[in-house]
Amino acid sequence: MISTKFPLQEWWIVGFSALLVGTIVTFVALIHGVDEEGMRMAIRATGRTSTIFFVSAFIASSLHKVWQISLSKWMLKNRRYLGLSMAVSHTYHAVALFGLWFVTNGAAPKIEPLGTLGYVLLIVLTVTSFKIPASWLGKRRWKILHKTAMHYLWLGLLFEYSLKLSKSNFIALAFVILLVFAIVLRFAAGRIQKKLV
């Protein structure tokens, strides 16, 4: 059992994330109003919160391999709950997408098959993060599924932000750097692991 100094643990992280992202979405709606621009802003905000939760879960184990500090211990211990926080944050993304559809009378957003697959994978990851569905899959298949789905989501996020680079979007650039850092860190941790074996 890994002990950490951080007071926020397990389901409290998910509850806190739900409250935090819900507050951000409410704040955006209050400032911008419930119109197309407001909904688009809420979609962008929830896309960004989801990316932060995703990267935290994606790098937790690698970060702890290369740099053992209290934060990496906490992230590793709570990796599942950080992943569930990504799912919660992306539920808000879906609500905002529905809101956009509503305020534009169905004109937006366009159906994105790759984004829809992303949602399917998120649901599968969430369900199989519970003990009973995970035991139905077995350890090997669970590992393959989670690794593949997480890399698909990483690629999807990288694609989403890379498309925005041409518009000199510095926030998109920061997220591209974060995502590239995440994959490099995983690669470096994998090399360290191989050397130790």
Ligand code: HEM
């Ligand atoms: C049916 C599925 C989806 C649809 C229709 C959709 C739609 C959209 C739209 C329209 C925007 C741009 C809003 C704007 O700038 O006006 C957006 C942004 C974004 N979406 Fe989604 N999305 C979907 C699924 C996903 C998934 C699965 C992910 C992540 C794995 C994701 C992550 C993001 C991110 C990161 C942004 C950009 C945030 C930013 O600009 O900083 N989306 N989405």
